[in-house]
Amino acid sequence: MQTLADYYGKTLKFDKLTSYCPGCGHGIVTRLVAETIEAMGIREKTMAVVGIGCGGFSHHYLEVDAMEAIHGRSPASAIGYKIALPDHIVFTYQGDGDTSAIGLHEIMHAANRGMPITCIMVNNSVFGMTGGQMSPTSIPGQVTSTTATGRDVAVHGYPLLVPEMMRAMQGVSYLARESVVDVKSIKKAAKSIRNAFECQVRGLGFSFVEVISPCPTGLHLSVPDAYAFAAKETLSYFKPQVFKNELEKNDEV
Amino acid sequence: MKETLFLKNTETFAESMIRCGIRCHFAYPITPATDVMKYTSRMLPEHGGRMVQMESELAVSNALAGYACAGKLGATSTSGPGMTLMQEAIGFMAAGELPCIMLDAMRVGPGDGDIIGAQSTYYQATRGGGHGDYRVIVLAPSCGQEIADLMPHGIKLAMTYRNPVLFVVDGVTCQMTETTSFEEPHDYTADFDTSSWAFTGTADHPKRFLVTGSYTHEQGYEMNEKMRQKYVEISDKEQMWEQDQVEDAEVLVVAFGIHGRMCKDLVEASRAKGKRVGFIRPITLWPFPDKAFENIPASVKSILVVEMNHGQMVDDVRLAVNGRVPVHFLGKTGGEIPMCTLAEMTREANNLLEGE
Numbered sequence: 291m292q293t294l295a296d297y298y299g300k301t302l303k304f305d306k307l308t309s310y311c312p313g314c315g316h317g318i319v320t321r322l323v324a325e326t327i328e329a330m331g332i333r334e335k336t337m338a339v340v341g342i343g344c345g346g347f348s349h350h351y352l353e354v355d356a357m358e359a360i361h362g363r364s365p366a367s368a369i370g371y372k373i374a375l376p377d378h379i380v381f382t383y384q385g386d387g388d389t390s391a392i393g394l395h396e397i398m399h400a401a402n403r404g405m406p407i408t409c410i411m412v413n414n415s416v417f418g419m420t421g422g423q424m425s426p427t428s429i430p431g432q433v434t435s436t437t438a439t440g441r442d443v444a445v446h447g448y449p450l451l452v453p454e455m456m457r458a459m460q461g462v463s464y465l466a467r468e469s470v471v472d473v474k475s476i477k478k479a480a481k482s483i484r485n486a487f488e489c490q491v492r493g494l495g496f497s498f499v500e501v502i503s504p505c506p507t508g509l510h511l512s513v514p515d516a517y518a519f520a521a522k523e524t525l526s527y528f529k530p531q532v533f534k535n536e537l538e539k540n541d542e543v
Numbered sequence: 544m545k546e547t548l549f550l551k552n553t554e555t556f557a558e559s560m561i562r563c564g565i566r567c568h569f570a571y572p573i574t575p576a577t578d579v580m581k582y583t584s585r586m587l588p589e590h591g592g593r594m595v596q597m598e599s600e601l602a603v604s605n606a607l608a609g610y611a612c613a614g615k616l617g618a619t620s621t622s623g624p625g626m627t628l629m630q631e632a633i634g635f636m637a638a639g640e641l642p643c644i645m646l647d648a649m650r651v652g653p654g655d656g657d658i659i660g661a662q663s664t665y666y667q668a669t670r671g672g673g674h675g676d677y678r679v680i681v682l683a684p685s686c687g688q689e690i691a692d693l694m695p696h697g698i699k700l701a702m703t704y705r706n707p708v709l710f711v712v713d714g715v716t717c718q719m720t721e722t723t724s725f726e727e728p729h730d731y732t733a734d735f736d737t738s739s740w741a742f743t744g745t746a747d748h749p750k751r752f753l754v755t756g757s758y759t760h761e762q763g764y765e766m767n768e769k770m771r772q773k774y775v776e777i778s779d780k781e782q783m784w785e786q787d788q789v790e791d792a793e794v795l796v797v798a799f800g801i802h803g804r805m806c807k808d809l810v811e812a813s814r815a816k817g818k819r820v821g822f823i824r825p826i827t828l829w830p831f832p833d834k835a836f837e838n839i840p841a842s843v844k845s846i847l848v849v850e851m852n853h854g855q856m857v858d859d860v861r862l863a864v865n866g867r868v869p870v871h872f873l874g875k876t877g878g879e880i881p882m883c884t885l886a887e888m889t890r891e892a893n894n895l896l897e898g899e
Contacts, residue, residue, distance in 0.1 A: 318838040339609065349752055357612055357753040360635050363605035366597065370609025370617070371742075373595060375569060378613075378744055396605070397739035399598040 301327035305412035310344065311418075313513030314339030315503025315520070316495045318470040319412050319479070320348045323383065326484045327354065330491065336379040339368045344418045344505075359448045362393025368407045379490055381408040386427040387417045394426075397452070401430035402500060404461020411452060411485065415524050416506035422508040424456045426450040428432045429527045432506075451531050453500050463495030464488075467528060469502035471521035475530065485537055494536045502528050519528045547724045553578035553620070553717045555687040556646050556710065557586065559694035560618050564730030566592030567610055567617040567645060569603045571625060574890065575714040576648040579620035592868040600625040604632030611641035612753065614741025615730040616701060620646035622714065623656045626664060627672060633707055634673025638755035640740075640768070642701035644694075645709045648717040651851075651877050656887045660714025661876045662800060665855035668711050668732045669829040676767060678774045680781070680805045685804035687721040693826075695731050702735035704777055711828065713851055715882060716801045730891040783826035784835045788814060791842050792821030795868075797860050798849040799825045806849075809888050820892055828856070836863035843868055845895045851882045871895060 302324040338356040349356035364382035468479035486497035506516035570580040651661035803824030813820035
């Protein structure tokens with residue numbers, strides 16, 4: 291009998307139910323990362339460095355070596371690991387809180403350093419695991435448990451555009467914002483994640499993909515409404531695009 | 544063949560770790576530790592290694608954790624406020640049982656303090672600056688030669704127990720230039736097989752994952768209990784100290800680092816005058832050498848603890864002595880007078896000899 295593992299390969303782990311809430315975009319992004327690793331044949335030399343938050347559970351569903359780094363510090367730990375084992379593939383998997391709030395310092399310097407590591411930032415515009423508080427990426431007017439009347443930019447500032455902050459950095463080899471709000475977007479996200487890993491394999495530099503994702507629980511919305519919110523409201527602020535692609539200079543995958 | 548060099552003690556720390564096989568030094572500039580990274584940035588490439596200057600101490604210590612995950616022993620060096628910032632990842636490394644070698648060129652004061660050397664971080668070093676029941680093995684060399692001599696032992700401790708090992712040297716000693724003899728270079732890190740735990744990809748082992756937070760309550764108990772047992776073992780086996788003239792002493796002076804080094808002169812001069820003074824110099828601050836105090840002779844009337852702080856190790860001495868003998872304290876810190884002079888130590892010891 292054919293099993294899911296026969297179909298998906300060894301990287302995606304099916305021996306336990308995921309802890310992601312129903313409808314959470316993390317399930318899709320984790321699968322895209324797993325499929326990339328599987329397709330590239332790099333599973334046996336890949337290390338996942340995951341952040342704190344819902345994304346921190348991603349490694350439970352991946353059959354690769356992994357560490358849960360301290361909140362926000364995954365890029366620094368990934369750099370340390372890459373220095374120790376330069377021929378291995380290391381990627382971080384972090385949420386928007388982990389990456390752009392507590393870890394903004396580490397992610398920006400990792401990008402600027404240009405070392406070939408890959409960072410995936412899953413942006414659902416809210417702190418998911420801690421119960422729906424405002425994130426740096428919460429959009430103007432967004433109601434969260436700490437912005438009961440909606441995010442007021444006069445008080446809380448504007449949503450943080452992480453890849454836009456990185457685009458001028460010369461060490462960045464691949465830079466994209468994608469989403470998983472519909473099938474077409476998921477296919478584009480899959481391609482960007484693959485390109486980001488490919489840049490690392492080829493040693494071209496730092497690669498980063500932000501993936502806009504729905505969080506039905508944190509947003510207090512039904513699954514369809516959470517996808518609709520992400521597709522309409524979140525993407526209105528966070529425009530999907532490939533900002534930079536060094537692979538174009540040497541054969542995109 | 545031994546080689547003798549005339550180096551600043553920060554450079555001695557750097558030279559020692561290079562000679563003992565450490566090939567990666569993560570650091571961020573801070574006085575008075577910075578000379579370590581200046582030295583390694585120049586010297587490590589010649590040995591196939593590198594100094595990695597990160598953007599902050601937070602990044603330094605977390606990069607060190609990532610490096611250790613690969614089963615390799617890296618190092619860092621810092622002072623006061625930098626040490627405070629590193630505590631997050633030091634606790635993480637202790638919980639994850641990841642080894643590393645660290646230097647705290649101890650400086651004075653709370654907050655940002657001052658760059659003057661002191662021993663103000665005894666509590667932080669021995670109690671842990673982070674949350675949870677973890678311990679860091681702490682070595683307190685008193686001179687450049689002892690830094691060089693302790694480096695192989697520190698590496699052995701770090702790799703054997705898979706735990707961070709911290710060298711604490713006051714900033715005054717770190718800035719001193721001394722003659723130090725080095726043993727033949729030897730890669731002590733290679734004496735330990737890390738293949739049973741290192742995260743090197745699943746080519747040669749089933750998936751490994753390091754979690755220090757996302758465990759069930761039951762797993763959390765097991766993890767903490769395993770660590771507790773390890774710390775009990777370290778505490779039992781790894782206490783180190785130097786002592787002299789303890790057997791018939793009336794006054795025992797207890798000090799670590801530079802004050803511990805001054806005890807030798809103090810005791811020698813006192814004995815020359817027929818005064819029965821001895822000393823105990825802790826070399827491991829954690830585990831604290833309780834065993835040195837288990838059988839102090841009945842002749843000891845009082846103990847004098849001398850530190851470059853307002854009294855931190857004195858707590859451990861009092862615990863070790865457990866009320867059997869009065870324990871007194873002499874300490875000074877801050878500004879231009881960060882330490883006690885030999886004259887002050889002698890005067891205080893004499894006062895105690897005279898029962899004052």
